[in-house]
Amino acid sequence: MNNETTNNVGGIAADRLRSIIERVERLEDERKALGSDIRDVFTEAKSAGFDVKVIKQLLKLRKQEPAEVEEQETILDAYRRALGI
Template identity: 80%
Template sequence: MSDTEDDKAKAGASRARQAAEPDTGGIAADRLRSIVERIERLEEERKALADDIKDIYAEAKSAGFDVKVVRQIIRLRKQEPAEVEEQETLLDLYRRALGM
């Protein structure tokens, strides 16, 4: 094949690729689509989990528990014991300073 024929073949192959793929400005469209779809799935899962958590808080409330206190307990359980103890010590100190 001559250089001219080779150039024509390469140009034809390039046009065929461009026709098969939309102009994406150098972005890997398949990779981007995959990432976006994965994020969308996780967002849906997060919403479902949030709805489940909301239902459990409603259950706690209907069972007579103070939801505000339950939330505080959950927040405390996420912390390190030393951090909780330090906060409780400061809270007690501040209460005594205010005569509470």
């Protein structure tokens, strides 16, 4: 069996495909590890007396553009006033 046959099966570059699959698998493993690390940080925050739900809201807000945050707060305020809250 020659090298070209090993690397190209049915028009598919087998080595390239294997490389891509293995990279995705490594990244998925890293994502699992990071998820565990994030949960640990939230546990630490909770044990320090912080409200984890509020921290998650703050993280979400920090990802948004300031104008978008301001618009949402304005709408939320209007809805609260309409409901008498």
